[in-house]
Amino acid sequence: MPPEATGIAPRASDEGPVRFAEPWHAQVLAIANGLAEAGLFSRSDWAAALGAALRRAEAAGGPDDDATYYAAALAALEGLVAERSPEAGGSLEGRVEAWRRAYLRTPHGKPVELSAGLEADDADEDVSLRGA
Amino acid sequence: MSGHDSHTIAHIHEELHSHLPPEPALRVKALESLLVEKGMLDPATVDAWIEVFTEEIGPKRGAAVVARAWTDPDFKARLLADGTAAITELGFDGWAGGHLKVVENTPDVHNLIVCTLCSCYPHSVLGIPPNWYKTAAYRARAVRDPRGVLAEFGEDVPESVAIRVWDSTAELRYMVLPERPAGTEGWDAAELADLVTRNAMIGTARDLTPGKGEAG
Incomplete structure:
Protein backbone atom coordinates (compact mmCIF):
# COMPACT_ATOMS: atom_id res chain seq x y z
CA MET A 1 0.00 0.00 0.00
CA SER A 85 -3.70 0.35 23.23
CA PRO A 86 -3.89 1.23 26.93
CA GLU A 87 -0.68 -0.72 27.47
CA ALA A 88 1.29 1.40 25.01
CA GLY A 89 -0.41 4.58 26.21
CA GLY A 90 0.40 3.78 29.81
CA SER A 91 4.07 3.24 29.02
CA LEU A 92 4.53 6.50 27.17
CA GLU A 93 5.43 8.87 30.00
CA GLY A 94 8.09 6.48 31.30
CA ARG A 95 9.51 6.13 27.82
CA VAL A 96 9.66 9.90 27.34
CA GLU A 97 11.67 10.26 30.54
CA ALA A 98 13.98 7.38 29.52
CA TRP A 99 14.74 9.11 26.23
CA ARG A 100 15.30 12.42 28.01
CA ARG A 101 17.86 10.79 30.29
CA ALA A 102 19.47 9.07 27.31
CA TYR A 103 19.92 12.37 25.49
CA LEU A 104 21.30 14.08 28.56
CA ARG A 105 23.71 11.27 29.41
CA THR A 106 25.10 10.80 25.89
CA PRO A 107 28.08 12.99 25.00
CA HIS A 108 27.46 15.43 22.20
CA GLY A 109 28.05 13.89 18.77
CA LYS A 110 27.59 10.29 19.92
CA PRO A 111 24.53 8.30 18.85
CA VAL A 112 21.85 8.44 21.52
CA GLU A 113 20.70 4.95 22.53
CA LEU A 114 17.65 4.32 24.64
CA SER A 115 19.63 1.92 26.82
CA ALA A 116 21.59 4.90 28.16
CA GLY A 117 18.40 6.27 29.72
CA LEU A 118 16.63 3.19 30.98
CA GLU A 119 17.92 3.41 34.55
CA ALA A 120 16.52 6.31 36.50
CA ASP A 121 19.11 8.31 38.37
CA ASP A 122 18.26 11.19 40.66
CA ALA A 123 21.84 12.35 40.40
CA ASP A 124 21.60 13.37 36.75
CA GLU A 125 24.33 15.95 36.62
CA ASP A 126 24.50 16.39 32.86
CA VAL A 127 22.81 19.75 32.86
CA SER A 128 25.97 21.20 31.36
CA LEU A 129 25.22 19.38 28.13
CA ARG A 130 22.21 21.59 27.57
CA GLY A 131 24.43 24.53 27.01
CA ALA A 132 27.15 22.68 25.14
CA MET B 1 13.07 4.41 -6.99
CA SER B 2 15.05 7.55 -7.64
CA GLY B 3 15.10 11.17 -6.61
CA HIS B 4 14.61 10.59 -2.91
CA ASP B 5 15.42 13.65 -0.94
CA SER B 6 17.97 11.71 1.03
CA HIS B 7 19.53 14.86 2.37
CA THR B 8 16.27 15.85 4.01
CA ILE B 9 15.81 12.39 5.47
CA ALA B 10 19.36 12.33 6.74
CA HIS B 11 18.82 15.76 8.24
CA ILE B 12 15.68 14.63 10.00
CA HIS B 13 17.54 11.68 11.46
CA GLU B 14 20.60 13.74 12.31
CA GLU B 15 18.53 16.33 14.13
CA LEU B 16 17.28 13.68 16.47
CA HIS B 17 20.78 12.70 17.47
CA SER B 18 22.40 16.06 17.92
CA HIS B 19 21.01 17.37 21.21
CA LEU B 20 18.13 17.08 23.60
CA PRO B 21 15.14 17.69 21.34
CA PRO B 22 12.27 20.01 22.14
CA GLU B 23 9.55 18.40 24.24
CA PRO B 24 7.16 17.41 21.43
CA ALA B 25 10.05 15.87 19.48
CA LEU B 26 11.02 13.87 22.53
CA ARG B 27 7.45 12.63 22.87
CA VAL B 28 7.30 11.61 19.20
CA LYS B 29 10.61 9.78 19.55
CA ALA B 30 9.36 7.97 22.65
CA LEU B 31 6.07 7.06 21.00
CA GLU B 32 7.76 5.72 17.89
CA SER B 33 10.27 3.58 19.79
CA LEU B 34 7.54 2.20 22.02
CA LEU B 35 5.25 1.30 19.11
CA VAL B 36 8.05 -0.31 17.12
CA GLU B 37 9.17 -2.29 20.17
CA LYS B 38 5.64 -3.58 20.71
CA GLY B 39 5.36 -4.61 17.06
CA MET B 40 2.53 -2.14 16.45
CA LEU B 41 4.43 0.01 13.96
CA ASP B 42 6.70 -0.92 11.07
CA PRO B 43 9.58 1.59 11.02
CA ALA B 44 9.94 1.02 7.26
CA THR B 45 6.50 2.55 6.68
CA VAL B 46 7.53 5.61 8.68
CA ASP B 47 10.64 6.09 6.55
CA ALA B 48 8.71 5.45 3.33
CA TRP B 49 6.15 8.10 4.22
CA ILE B 50 8.84 10.67 4.94
CA GLU B 51 10.55 9.88 1.64
CA VAL B 52 7.37 10.31 -0.38
CA PHE B 53 6.29 13.51 1.26
CA THR B 54 9.62 15.25 1.27
CA GLU B 55 9.81 14.54 -2.44
CA GLU B 56 6.36 15.96 -3.11
CA ILE B 57 4.30 13.82 -5.43
CA GLY B 58 1.99 16.50 -6.67
CA PRO B 59 0.36 18.44 -8.07
CA LYS B 60 1.83 17.39 -11.41
CA ARG B 61 -0.36 14.30 -11.37
CA GLY B 62 -3.50 16.39 -11.07
CA ALA B 63 -2.32 18.68 -13.87
CA ALA B 64 -1.84 15.64 -16.12
CA VAL B 65 -5.37 14.48 -15.31
CA VAL B 66 -6.80 17.91 -16.19
CA ALA B 67 -4.84 18.16 -19.46
CA ARG B 68 -6.03 14.72 -20.49
CA ALA B 69 -9.64 15.66 -19.73
CA TRP B 70 -9.29 18.81 -21.83
CA THR B 71 -7.98 16.88 -24.83
CA ASP B 72 -9.96 13.63 -24.58
CA PRO B 73 -13.74 14.04 -24.19
CA ASP B 74 -14.26 10.33 -23.52
CA PHE B 75 -11.72 10.41 -20.70
CA LYS B 76 -13.39 13.53 -19.32
CA ALA B 77 -16.74 11.74 -19.22
CA ARG B 78 -15.19 8.81 -17.37
CA LEU B 79 -13.37 11.16 -15.01
CA LEU B 80 -16.54 13.00 -14.04
CA ALA B 81 -18.44 9.74 -13.66
CA ASP B 82 -15.84 8.00 -11.48
CA GLY B 83 -12.69 9.92 -10.63
CA THR B 84 -11.15 7.10 -8.61
CA ALA B 85 -11.31 4.69 -11.55
CA ALA B 86 -10.36 7.23 -14.22
CA ILE B 87 -7.07 8.31 -12.63
CA THR B 88 -5.88 4.71 -12.62
CA GLU B 89 -5.84 5.00 -16.43
CA LEU B 90 -2.94 7.42 -15.99
CA GLY B 91 -1.22 5.05 -13.62
CA PHE B 92 -2.20 6.94 -10.47
CA ASP B 93 -3.50 4.86 -7.63
CA GLY B 94 -6.56 5.86 -5.80
CA TRP B 95 -6.49 4.86 -2.18
CA ALA B 96 -8.15 1.91 -0.56
CA GLY B 97 -11.64 2.73 0.58
CA GLY B 98 -11.45 6.40 -0.38
CA HIS B 99 -12.98 8.01 -3.42
CA LEU B 100 -12.10 10.90 -5.68
CA LYS B 101 -14.88 13.03 -7.11
CA VAL B 102 -13.98 15.50 -9.84
CA VAL B 103 -16.19 18.59 -10.10
CA GLU B 104 -16.21 20.63 -13.30
CA ASN B 105 -16.02 24.40 -13.61
CA THR B 106 -18.20 25.90 -16.34
CA PRO B 107 -18.93 29.48 -17.43
CA ASP B 108 -21.82 29.44 -14.92
CA VAL B 109 -20.37 27.40 -12.05
CA HIS B 110 -17.22 27.65 -9.97
CA ASN B 111 -16.21 24.89 -7.56
CA LEU B 112 -14.17 25.26 -4.39
CA ILE B 113 -12.92 22.46 -2.16
CA VAL B 114 -12.27 22.57 1.56
CA CYS B 115 -12.11 20.23 4.52
CA THR B 116 -14.02 21.89 7.31
CA LEU B 117 -13.14 19.15 9.80
CA CYS B 118 -9.38 18.94 9.43
CA SER B 119 -7.29 18.60 6.30
CA CYS B 120 -8.70 15.92 3.99
CA TYR B 121 -7.24 16.47 0.54
CA PRO B 122 -6.85 14.48 -2.72
CA HIS B 123 -3.24 13.54 -2.03
CA SER B 124 -2.98 10.99 -4.82
CA VAL B 125 -3.39 13.70 -7.46
CA LEU B 126 -2.46 16.95 -5.71
CA GLY B 127 0.29 15.80 -3.38
CA ILE B 128 0.70 18.00 -0.34
CA PRO B 129 -1.91 20.53 0.73
CA PRO B 130 -0.67 24.10 1.03
CA ASN B 131 -0.47 25.63 4.49
CA TRP B 132 -3.47 27.88 3.99
CA TYR B 133 -5.68 24.90 3.15
CA LYS B 134 -5.32 23.67 6.72
CA THR B 135 -5.78 26.97 8.48
CA ALA B 136 -8.86 27.49 10.61
CA ALA B 137 -9.49 30.71 8.67
CA TYR B 138 -9.76 28.95 5.32
CA ARG B 139 -11.73 26.01 6.69
CA ALA B 140 -14.34 28.34 8.14
CA ARG B 141 -14.48 31.09 5.54
CA ALA B 142 -14.52 28.87 2.44
CA VAL B 143 -18.00 27.85 3.46
CA ARG B 144 -19.25 31.12 4.95
CA ASP B 145 -17.80 33.52 2.40
CA PRO B 146 -16.39 31.69 -0.63
CA ARG B 147 -16.60 34.74 -2.85
CA GLY B 148 -14.59 36.74 -0.35
CA VAL B 149 -11.98 34.01 -0.10
CA LEU B 150 -11.70 33.89 -3.89
CA ALA B 151 -11.28 37.67 -4.01
CA GLU B 152 -8.34 37.36 -1.61
CA PHE B 153 -6.80 34.89 -4.04
CA GLY B 154 -7.20 37.50 -6.78
CA GLU B 155 -10.25 35.97 -8.43
CA ASP B 156 -13.22 38.27 -8.78
CA VAL B 157 -15.92 35.79 -9.68
CA PRO B 158 -18.96 37.56 -11.20
CA GLU B 159 -22.25 37.32 -9.32
CA SER B 160 -23.68 35.51 -12.34
CA VAL B 161 -21.38 32.55 -11.59
CA ALA B 162 -22.64 30.20 -8.90
CA ILE B 163 -20.04 29.01 -6.39
CA ARG B 164 -20.30 25.47 -5.07
CA VAL B 165 -18.26 24.49 -2.02
CA TRP B 166 -17.38 20.82 -1.53
CA ASP B 167 -16.49 19.62 1.97
CA SER B 168 -13.96 16.79 1.80
CA THR B 169 -13.96 13.84 4.17
CA ALA B 170 -11.61 10.96 4.86
CA GLU B 171 -13.71 8.81 2.55
CA LEU B 172 -14.49 11.25 -0.27
CA ARG B 173 -12.07 13.82 -1.67
CA TYR B 174 -12.71 16.36 -4.38
CA MET B 175 -10.68 17.86 -7.19
CA VAL B 176 -11.76 20.75 -9.41
CA LEU B 177 -11.58 20.37 -13.19
CA PRO B 178 -10.87 23.96 -14.27
CA GLU B 179 -12.11 25.43 -17.55
CA ARG B 180 -9.70 25.16 -20.44
CA PRO B 181 -8.63 28.73 -21.17
CA ALA B 182 -9.21 30.40 -24.51
CA GLY B 183 -6.21 30.74 -26.80
CA THR B 184 -4.91 27.22 -26.18
CA GLU B 185 -6.40 25.62 -29.28
CA GLY B 186 -3.98 23.11 -30.75
CA TRP B 187 -1.86 22.83 -27.60
CA ASP B 188 -0.84 19.31 -26.66
CA ALA B 189 -1.46 17.73 -23.28
CA ALA B 190 2.03 18.45 -21.94
CA GLU B 191 1.77 22.15 -22.79
CA LEU B 192 -1.68 22.32 -21.27
CA ALA B 193 -0.57 20.56 -18.09
CA ASP B 194 2.00 23.29 -17.51
CA LEU B 195 -0.84 25.82 -17.29
CA VAL B 196 -2.71 23.94 -14.58
CA THR B 197 -1.95 25.15 -11.07
CA ARG B 198 -2.60 23.46 -7.76
CA ASN B 199 -4.87 26.32 -6.71
CA ALA B 200 -6.97 25.88 -9.85
CA MET B 201 -7.60 22.26 -8.85
CA ILE B 202 -8.54 23.32 -5.32
CA GLY B 203 -10.69 26.09 -6.75
CA THR B 204 -8.91 29.11 -5.28
CA ALA B 205 -7.88 30.05 -8.82
CA ARG B 206 -10.27 30.13 -11.78
CA ASP B 207 -8.77 31.82 -14.81
CA LEU B 208 -5.85 29.87 -16.32
CA THR B 209 -5.40 32.13 -19.35
CA PRO B 210 -1.75 31.84 -20.43
CA GLY B 211 0.42 34.55 -18.94
CA LYS B 212 -2.26 35.84 -16.59
CA GLY B 213 -0.89 34.31 -13.42
CA GLU B 214 2.74 35.12 -14.04
CA ALA B 215 2.54 38.77 -13.07
CA GLY B 216 1.10 38.04 -9.67
Whole structure:
Protein backbone atom coordinates (compact mmCIF):
# COMPACT_ATOMS: atom_id res chain seq x y z
CA MET A 1 0.00 0.00 0.00
CA PRO A 2 1.53 3.37 -0.94
CA PRO A 3 1.93 5.89 1.86
CA GLU A 4 -0.81 8.10 0.47
CA ALA A 5 -3.23 5.22 0.83
CA THR A 6 -4.20 6.32 4.29
CA GLY A 7 -4.64 9.91 3.21
CA ILE A 8 -2.43 11.23 5.98
CA ALA A 9 -0.15 13.92 4.64
CA PRO A 10 1.71 16.99 5.85
CA ARG A 11 1.03 20.66 5.66
CA ALA A 12 3.25 22.01 2.90
CA SER A 13 4.96 25.23 2.04
CA ASP A 14 2.92 27.32 -0.39
CA GLU A 15 5.59 26.99 -3.04
CA GLY A 16 8.14 24.36 -3.91
CA PRO A 17 8.84 21.07 -2.18
CA VAL A 18 7.77 20.31 1.34
CA ARG A 19 9.96 21.74 4.05
CA PHE A 20 9.17 20.54 7.49
CA ALA A 21 9.90 23.27 10.01
CA GLU A 22 10.74 20.59 12.57
CA PRO A 23 11.70 16.97 11.96
CA TRP A 24 9.08 15.80 14.43
CA HIS A 25 6.36 17.38 12.28
CA ALA A 26 7.17 14.81 9.62
CA GLN A 27 7.49 11.99 12.10
CA VAL A 28 4.20 12.52 13.90
CA LEU A 29 2.24 12.18 10.66
CA ALA A 30 4.43 9.36 9.39
CA ILE A 31 3.68 7.43 12.59
CA ALA A 32 -0.04 8.16 12.28
CA ASN A 33 0.09 6.88 8.71
CA GLY A 34 1.99 3.75 9.78
CA LEU A 35 -0.54 2.97 12.51
CA ALA A 36 -3.43 3.47 10.10
CA GLU A 37 -1.77 1.11 7.63
CA ALA A 38 -1.27 -1.38 10.45
CA GLY A 39 -4.95 -1.11 11.29
CA LEU A 40 -4.75 0.35 14.79
CA PHE A 41 -7.22 3.00 13.62
CA SER A 42 -8.89 4.03 10.37
CA ARG A 43 -8.48 7.14 8.27
CA SER A 44 -11.82 8.35 9.56
CA ASP A 45 -10.74 7.82 13.16
CA TRP A 46 -7.64 9.87 12.45
CA ALA A 47 -9.57 12.65 10.73
CA ALA A 48 -12.02 12.82 13.62
CA ALA A 49 -9.29 12.86 16.28
CA LEU A 50 -7.24 15.47 14.43
CA GLY A 51 -10.33 17.58 13.78
CA ALA A 52 -11.26 17.48 17.46
CA ALA A 53 -7.71 18.39 18.53
CA LEU A 54 -7.67 21.31 16.08
CA ARG A 55 -10.99 22.58 17.43
CA ARG A 56 -9.62 22.41 20.98
CA ALA A 57 -6.55 24.36 19.87
CA GLU A 58 -8.73 26.99 18.19
CA ALA A 59 -10.93 27.25 21.26
CA ALA A 60 -7.83 27.71 23.39
CA GLY A 61 -6.80 30.63 21.20
CA GLY A 62 -3.76 28.99 19.62
CA PRO A 63 -2.33 30.77 16.57
CA ASP A 64 -3.47 29.34 13.24
CA ASP A 65 -0.07 28.04 12.18
CA ASP A 66 2.14 24.98 11.75
CA ALA A 67 3.10 24.85 15.41
CA THR A 68 -0.52 24.68 16.53
CA TYR A 69 -1.38 22.20 13.80
CA TYR A 70 1.37 19.73 14.58
CA ALA A 71 0.89 20.03 18.33
CA ALA A 72 -2.74 19.10 17.70
CA ALA A 73 -1.62 16.19 15.50
CA LEU A 74 0.61 14.90 18.29
CA ALA A 75 -2.18 15.23 20.84
CA ALA A 76 -4.54 13.37 18.50
CA LEU A 77 -2.00 10.61 17.95
CA GLU A 78 -1.26 10.17 21.64
CA GLY A 79 -4.97 10.11 22.38
CA LEU A 80 -5.73 7.46 19.76
CA VAL A 81 -2.82 5.27 20.85
CA ALA A 82 -3.90 5.46 24.50
CA GLU A 83 -7.49 4.66 23.53
CA ARG A 84 -6.65 1.70 21.28
CA SER A 85 -3.70 0.35 23.23
CA PRO A 86 -3.89 1.23 26.93
CA GLU A 87 -0.68 -0.72 27.47
CA ALA A 88 1.29 1.40 25.01
CA GLY A 89 -0.41 4.58 26.21
CA GLY A 90 0.40 3.78 29.81
CA SER A 91 4.07 3.24 29.02
CA LEU A 92 4.53 6.50 27.17
CA GLU A 93 5.43 8.87 30.00
CA GLY A 94 8.09 6.48 31.30
CA ARG A 95 9.51 6.13 27.82
CA VAL A 96 9.66 9.90 27.34
CA GLU A 97 11.67 10.26 30.54
CA ALA A 98 13.98 7.38 29.52
CA TRP A 99 14.74 9.11 26.23
CA ARG A 100 15.30 12.42 28.01
CA ARG A 101 17.86 10.79 30.29
CA ALA A 102 19.47 9.07 27.31
CA TYR A 103 19.92 12.37 25.49
CA LEU A 104 21.30 14.08 28.56
CA ARG A 105 23.71 11.27 29.41
CA THR A 106 25.10 10.80 25.89
CA PRO A 107 28.08 12.99 25.00
CA HIS A 108 27.46 15.43 22.20
CA GLY A 109 28.05 13.89 18.77
CA LYS A 110 27.59 10.29 19.92
CA PRO A 111 24.53 8.30 18.85
CA VAL A 112 21.85 8.44 21.52
CA GLU A 113 20.70 4.95 22.53
CA LEU A 114 17.65 4.32 24.64
CA SER A 115 19.63 1.92 26.82
CA ALA A 116 21.59 4.90 28.16
CA GLY A 117 18.40 6.27 29.72
CA LEU A 118 16.63 3.19 30.98
CA GLU A 119 17.92 3.41 34.55
CA ALA A 120 16.52 6.31 36.50
CA ASP A 121 19.11 8.31 38.37
CA ASP A 122 18.26 11.19 40.66
CA ALA A 123 21.84 12.35 40.40
CA ASP A 124 21.60 13.37 36.75
CA GLU A 125 24.33 15.95 36.62
CA ASP A 126 24.50 16.39 32.86
CA VAL A 127 22.81 19.75 32.86
CA SER A 128 25.97 21.20 31.36
CA LEU A 129 25.22 19.38 28.13
CA ARG A 130 22.21 21.59 27.57
CA GLY A 131 24.43 24.53 27.01
CA ALA A 132 27.15 22.68 25.14
CA MET B 1 13.07 4.41 -6.99
CA SER B 2 15.05 7.55 -7.64
CA GLY B 3 15.10 11.17 -6.61
CA HIS B 4 14.61 10.59 -2.91
CA ASP B 5 15.42 13.65 -0.94
CA SER B 6 17.97 11.71 1.03
CA HIS B 7 19.53 14.86 2.37
CA THR B 8 16.27 15.85 4.01
CA ILE B 9 15.81 12.39 5.47
CA ALA B 10 19.36 12.33 6.74
CA HIS B 11 18.82 15.76 8.24
CA ILE B 12 15.68 14.63 10.00
CA HIS B 13 17.54 11.68 11.46
CA GLU B 14 20.60 13.74 12.31
CA GLU B 15 18.53 16.33 14.13
CA LEU B 16 17.28 13.68 16.47
CA HIS B 17 20.78 12.70 17.47
CA SER B 18 22.40 16.06 17.92
CA HIS B 19 21.01 17.37 21.21
CA LEU B 20 18.13 17.08 23.60
CA PRO B 21 15.14 17.69 21.34
CA PRO B 22 12.27 20.01 22.14
CA GLU B 23 9.55 18.40 24.24
CA PRO B 24 7.16 17.41 21.43
CA ALA B 25 10.05 15.87 19.48
CA LEU B 26 11.02 13.87 22.53
CA ARG B 27 7.45 12.63 22.87
CA VAL B 28 7.30 11.61 19.20
CA LYS B 29 10.61 9.78 19.55
CA ALA B 30 9.36 7.97 22.65
CA LEU B 31 6.07 7.06 21.00
CA GLU B 32 7.76 5.72 17.89
CA SER B 33 10.27 3.58 19.79
CA LEU B 34 7.54 2.20 22.02
CA LEU B 35 5.25 1.30 19.11
CA VAL B 36 8.05 -0.31 17.12
CA GLU B 37 9.17 -2.29 20.17
CA LYS B 38 5.64 -3.58 20.71
CA GLY B 39 5.36 -4.61 17.06
CA MET B 40 2.53 -2.14 16.45
CA LEU B 41 4.43 0.01 13.96
CA ASP B 42 6.70 -0.92 11.07
CA PRO B 43 9.58 1.59 11.02
CA ALA B 44 9.94 1.02 7.26
CA THR B 45 6.50 2.55 6.68
CA VAL B 46 7.53 5.61 8.68
CA ASP B 47 10.64 6.09 6.55
CA ALA B 48 8.71 5.45 3.33
CA TRP B 49 6.15 8.10 4.22
CA ILE B 50 8.84 10.67 4.94
CA GLU B 51 10.55 9.88 1.64
CA VAL B 52 7.37 10.31 -0.38
CA PHE B 53 6.29 13.51 1.26
CA THR B 54 9.62 15.25 1.27
CA GLU B 55 9.81 14.54 -2.44
CA GLU B 56 6.36 15.96 -3.11
CA ILE B 57 4.30 13.82 -5.43
CA GLY B 58 1.99 16.50 -6.67
CA PRO B 59 0.36 18.44 -8.07
CA LYS B 60 1.83 17.39 -11.41
CA ARG B 61 -0.36 14.30 -11.37
CA GLY B 62 -3.50 16.39 -11.07
CA ALA B 63 -2.32 18.68 -13.87
CA ALA B 64 -1.84 15.64 -16.12
CA VAL B 65 -5.37 14.48 -15.31
CA VAL B 66 -6.80 17.91 -16.19
CA ALA B 67 -4.84 18.16 -19.46
CA ARG B 68 -6.03 14.72 -20.49
CA ALA B 69 -9.64 15.66 -19.73
CA TRP B 70 -9.29 18.81 -21.83
CA THR B 71 -7.98 16.88 -24.83
CA ASP B 72 -9.96 13.63 -24.58
CA PRO B 73 -13.74 14.04 -24.19
CA ASP B 74 -14.26 10.33 -23.52
CA PHE B 75 -11.72 10.41 -20.70
CA LYS B 76 -13.39 13.53 -19.32
CA ALA B 77 -16.74 11.74 -19.22
CA ARG B 78 -15.19 8.81 -17.37
CA LEU B 79 -13.37 11.16 -15.01
CA LEU B 80 -16.54 13.00 -14.04
CA ALA B 81 -18.44 9.74 -13.66
CA ASP B 82 -15.84 8.00 -11.48
CA GLY B 83 -12.69 9.92 -10.63
CA THR B 84 -11.15 7.10 -8.61
CA ALA B 85 -11.31 4.69 -11.55
CA ALA B 86 -10.36 7.23 -14.22
CA ILE B 87 -7.07 8.31 -12.63
CA THR B 88 -5.88 4.71 -12.62
CA GLU B 89 -5.84 5.00 -16.43
CA LEU B 90 -2.94 7.42 -15.99
CA GLY B 91 -1.22 5.05 -13.62
CA PHE B 92 -2.20 6.94 -10.47
CA ASP B 93 -3.50 4.86 -7.63
CA GLY B 94 -6.56 5.86 -5.80
CA TRP B 95 -6.49 4.86 -2.18
CA ALA B 96 -8.15 1.91 -0.56
CA GLY B 97 -11.64 2.73 0.58
CA GLY B 98 -11.45 6.40 -0.38
CA HIS B 99 -12.98 8.01 -3.42
CA LEU B 100 -12.10 10.90 -5.68
CA LYS B 101 -14.88 13.03 -7.11
CA VAL B 102 -13.98 15.50 -9.84
CA VAL B 103 -16.19 18.59 -10.10
CA GLU B 104 -16.21 20.63 -13.30
CA ASN B 105 -16.02 24.40 -13.61
CA THR B 106 -18.20 25.90 -16.34
CA PRO B 107 -18.93 29.48 -17.43
CA ASP B 108 -21.82 29.44 -14.92
CA VAL B 109 -20.37 27.40 -12.05
CA HIS B 110 -17.22 27.65 -9.97
CA ASN B 111 -16.21 24.89 -7.56
CA LEU B 112 -14.17 25.26 -4.39
CA ILE B 113 -12.92 22.46 -2.16
CA VAL B 114 -12.27 22.57 1.56
CA CYS B 115 -12.11 20.23 4.52
CA THR B 116 -14.02 21.89 7.31
CA LEU B 117 -13.14 19.15 9.80
CA CYS B 118 -9.38 18.94 9.43
CA SER B 119 -7.29 18.60 6.30
CA CYS B 120 -8.70 15.92 3.99
CA TYR B 121 -7.24 16.47 0.54
CA PRO B 122 -6.85 14.48 -2.72
CA HIS B 123 -3.24 13.54 -2.03
CA SER B 124 -2.98 10.99 -4.82
CA VAL B 125 -3.39 13.70 -7.46
CA LEU B 126 -2.46 16.95 -5.71
CA GLY B 127 0.29 15.80 -3.38
CA ILE B 128 0.70 18.00 -0.34
CA PRO B 129 -1.91 20.53 0.73
CA PRO B 130 -0.67 24.10 1.03
CA ASN B 131 -0.47 25.63 4.49
CA TRP B 132 -3.47 27.88 3.99
CA TYR B 133 -5.68 24.90 3.15
CA LYS B 134 -5.32 23.67 6.72
CA THR B 135 -5.78 26.97 8.48
CA ALA B 136 -8.86 27.49 10.61
CA ALA B 137 -9.49 30.71 8.67
CA TYR B 138 -9.76 28.95 5.32
CA ARG B 139 -11.73 26.01 6.69
CA ALA B 140 -14.34 28.34 8.14
CA ARG B 141 -14.48 31.09 5.54
CA ALA B 142 -14.52 28.87 2.44
CA VAL B 143 -18.00 27.85 3.46
CA ARG B 144 -19.25 31.12 4.95
CA ASP B 145 -17.80 33.52 2.40
CA PRO B 146 -16.39 31.69 -0.63
CA ARG B 147 -16.60 34.74 -2.85
CA GLY B 148 -14.59 36.74 -0.35
CA VAL B 149 -11.98 34.01 -0.10
CA LEU B 150 -11.70 33.89 -3.89
CA ALA B 151 -11.28 37.67 -4.01
CA GLU B 152 -8.34 37.36 -1.61
CA PHE B 153 -6.80 34.89 -4.04
CA GLY B 154 -7.20 37.50 -6.78
CA GLU B 155 -10.25 35.97 -8.43
CA ASP B 156 -13.22 38.27 -8.78
CA VAL B 157 -15.92 35.79 -9.68
CA PRO B 158 -18.96 37.56 -11.20
CA GLU B 159 -22.25 37.32 -9.32
CA SER B 160 -23.68 35.51 -12.34
CA VAL B 161 -21.38 32.55 -11.59
CA ALA B 162 -22.64 30.20 -8.90
CA ILE B 163 -20.04 29.01 -6.39
CA ARG B 164 -20.30 25.47 -5.07
CA VAL B 165 -18.26 24.49 -2.02
CA TRP B 166 -17.38 20.82 -1.53
CA ASP B 167 -16.49 19.62 1.97
CA SER B 168 -13.96 16.79 1.80
CA THR B 169 -13.96 13.84 4.17
CA ALA B 170 -11.61 10.96 4.86
CA GLU B 171 -13.71 8.81 2.55
CA LEU B 172 -14.49 11.25 -0.27
CA ARG B 173 -12.07 13.82 -1.67
CA TYR B 174 -12.71 16.36 -4.38
CA MET B 175 -10.68 17.86 -7.19
CA VAL B 176 -11.76 20.75 -9.41
CA LEU B 177 -11.58 20.37 -13.19
CA PRO B 178 -10.87 23.96 -14.27
CA GLU B 179 -12.11 25.43 -17.55
CA ARG B 180 -9.70 25.16 -20.44
CA PRO B 181 -8.63 28.73 -21.17
CA ALA B 182 -9.21 30.40 -24.51
CA GLY B 183 -6.21 30.74 -26.80
CA THR B 184 -4.91 27.22 -26.18
CA GLU B 185 -6.40 25.62 -29.28
CA GLY B 186 -3.98 23.11 -30.75
CA TRP B 187 -1.86 22.83 -27.60
CA ASP B 188 -0.84 19.31 -26.66
CA ALA B 189 -1.46 17.73 -23.28
CA ALA B 190 2.03 18.45 -21.94
CA GLU B 191 1.77 22.15 -22.79
CA LEU B 192 -1.68 22.32 -21.27
CA ALA B 193 -0.57 20.56 -18.09
CA ASP B 194 2.00 23.29 -17.51
CA LEU B 195 -0.84 25.82 -17.29
CA VAL B 196 -2.71 23.94 -14.58
CA THR B 197 -1.95 25.15 -11.07
CA ARG B 198 -2.60 23.46 -7.76
CA ASN B 199 -4.87 26.32 -6.71
CA ALA B 200 -6.97 25.88 -9.85
CA MET B 201 -7.60 22.26 -8.85
CA ILE B 202 -8.54 23.32 -5.32
CA GLY B 203 -10.69 26.09 -6.75
CA THR B 204 -8.91 29.11 -5.28
CA ALA B 205 -7.88 30.05 -8.82
CA ARG B 206 -10.27 30.13 -11.78
CA ASP B 207 -8.77 31.82 -14.81
CA LEU B 208 -5.85 29.87 -16.32
CA THR B 209 -5.40 32.13 -19.35
CA PRO B 210 -1.75 31.84 -20.43
CA GLY B 211 0.42 34.55 -18.94
CA LYS B 212 -2.26 35.84 -16.59
CA GLY B 213 -0.89 34.31 -13.42
CA GLU B 214 2.74 35.12 -14.04
CA ALA B 215 2.54 38.77 -13.07
CA GLY B 216 1.10 38.04 -9.67
